[in-house]
Amino acid sequence: MSDNGTGAPPVLLYAEHVSKHFPGVQALRDVDFTLERGEVHALVGQNGAGKSTLVKCISGVHPPDGGRILLDGREITTYTPKHAFDLGIAVVHQRPQLLPWLSVTENVMLGKLPARKGLMIDRRKADELTRDLLARFRLDIDPEVPVAYLSAPDRQQVAIAKALYRNAKLLILDEPTAALDAQRSAQLFALVEDLAQQGVGIIYVSHHLEEVFRLAHRVTVLRDGELVSTQPASELSQDEVVTLMAGHRITGSVVAESAAVSEEAVPALEFSHVETTLLHDVDFGVRQGEVVGVVGLIGAGGHDLAQVLFGLDRPTSGRVALQGRTYQPQGPKQAIAQGIFLVPEDPARDGLVPVLSVAQNVTLVSLKAVTRRGLLSLRREREVAEHYVGELSIATASVNTAVRNLSGGNQQKVLLAKALTSKAEVLVLEEPTQGVDVHAKAEIHRIVRDLASRGKAVMVVSTDIRDLLQFVDRMVALRAGRVVADVPARSTSYAQILDLTVGSVAVASA
């Protein structure tokens, strides 16, 4: 791989001592990273390890605070995405940003369409060029179709073609197989190998270790913003990488004994052989007073389970039971009426009304409870809100403050307050600690434990294993829509769960 026949020096990208600090968190500390021409260099690490920050530094989104990055031996001085792109650094995201109503050709050639006499766009020539480009990499897409009509994998290919058209010499693939099935994944792997053959340097960011070992020449492991190791893939095993990702810390579970859980009790919530397009034969239950963590990579099925519970997706077969009775909600309204509440993943997007006050958000699910003779009782509403602001120690100037002025952690707590006012017996929390600081995390853990001790059944869907282990009773691990483990949190470890969730079925069946 060091000899690519072009005679150019092998090192394409050289980053040394790169650091990046965000308010409250050191996202990268003194990280070295090199990439050679024709090399596939995998970047792995848990959520928050600093992978995406490093990618963003290299691709010009965030200028590093410390250290320097050299491309082709020249130091990058201007950090903007456009400049990086002009230098030949291209990032292909999971969901590429394309212009949906322009054709594939127009997207690929955007800004550099061939023109006749510098004026009229030469459409035929553009389409031909695109077709050639796509064919060269065995990308099978009609260049005249608007991107909006393409499937997710096809859009990804368009994004790759766009990078190739601009002669990208460094391609960054960020979780490229997240939206791909086995066949499309195999195609992508072939393309990656092809590009590497032709001298393109590729940074491959992925959670799926099997893919990493199939493609990568070298593997760099990041943890908590620091470089753990860079080694040739041939000298590593998957187990070793998992250990490196997990670190030496033994993540003991700090779960309080949950005496309320009785083995014999009918589960408050039970999945029996549930099938959807994403889930396969899912079978487990959540008892009263129990906190169950559902863990898996993005796309492993946790989110879909939550959707099923809120009536946003329907099982094609199998049965969901709530307190022993078959449960088939038509939508959130029915779900809430039957005693399930979903705290969605992204509070600002799906959970809260940012312009409304804390009080107005808290009571939104339970307007009836603050309605007297058909009209809202603002006094009652304030009392309810103040009660929960106190109970969950939500930091806010007053209950009349607009929710958008609250920090992420406090917004998350407002969502939990909504869950409490809904009087639901079963709570489903999606990524409840995502993007909140350590202190707020601990508080959210405490609140969730407290809810369980009051007899609620709590299901927490998350990709953050370490976080879940700190407050759940049981871990249900999902991989590609299947339950691969259902174990007490006490008797498992971070590394064990990580190992179970990171294998890629796509590769296995390719």
Place this chain on the structure above:
Amino acid sequence: MSTGTEGMKSLATDGLVGATTAGPALSGGAPNGKGRQGAARSRNVDVFTLWPIAVMVLIIIATSFTSSRFLSVFNFENILSQAAPLGIVTMGQCILLISGGLDLSVGYNISFASIITGLLLEHNAPLGVAVLAGIFAATAVGFVNGVLAAQGRAHPFIITLGMSIFLFGLDTQLTGGAPVNNMKGLYSAFGGYMPGGFPFFGLPSVTWPFLIVVLLTYGFLRWAPLGRRAYAIGGNEAAAYLSGIPVKRTKIYLYTLMGALVGITGMVLSGQINEASFNLAQNFELQSIACAVIGGTALFGGRGGAFRSLQGVALWGLVQNSILFIGFSSNYQQMSLGVIIILAVMVTRVQR
């Protein structure tokens, strides 16, 4: 091209739906204009939201120098009675804008209501029957708007624009293009275009339905669960849906309510000028949106209130009136109103 998705998203939302971004807001970012919510609230009231009042004071001072008749009870009543019909529709528009919707069919729907009533009166129907039929007709139109908007297959802009064009045709068809020129009992109630004509408790009678609607709208937005749902849907429809709010049903109710207010406007306006015709309320759709927005109601939902929109209506009426008093032609009315609406939106943007 390598900006994170979040970056793009927030960029897009910030540009368009500023109300839903989580960006840093100035003090009192809570929905203002819903009046005072206890002592703590009043301290938080954004001074910016009161700018129409400040502008009005300036206009009043300036105009009163040029004409001694400007500052008179007579002229005050004049402004009120002229602003009343637009004011009633503006309240409905304000509610719809808060919920993230809008209604462009109000102009020809007002005509529709008045024509139904006018034709019935022409055929000697009892006043009560004619009025109820007119209001019912407009309400039914609102209901249809609501059902279509609730499907979410087309933006309410398009749905109500289509409805507006449809109603224009229907109105013209019903009247044959010629106005109904005798509104009988309605004229007795609301007529007397000029103040002093038919006073009722000291004010021109048309102002009473207006003031009542303003108060009801204020109460609706503050105390009615349906009003609260409008704020929630306009502020974040996805969150409202996931909170168990029946989004579709709520939208249908709100558009139907708008239809009823349009019907009332039709009665007041046609009674006031003793005429029912297809061009009775030309441009009311855009003027009512303009008034609500001048008052600080967010064009894309989530924020606004009855008294805010009332300020918009008052400023609108005052500008029209004072321009005439200063002695400029009515063309200057239009010009200054155009300037005001642009400034209004820009001021609201700065305020965030």
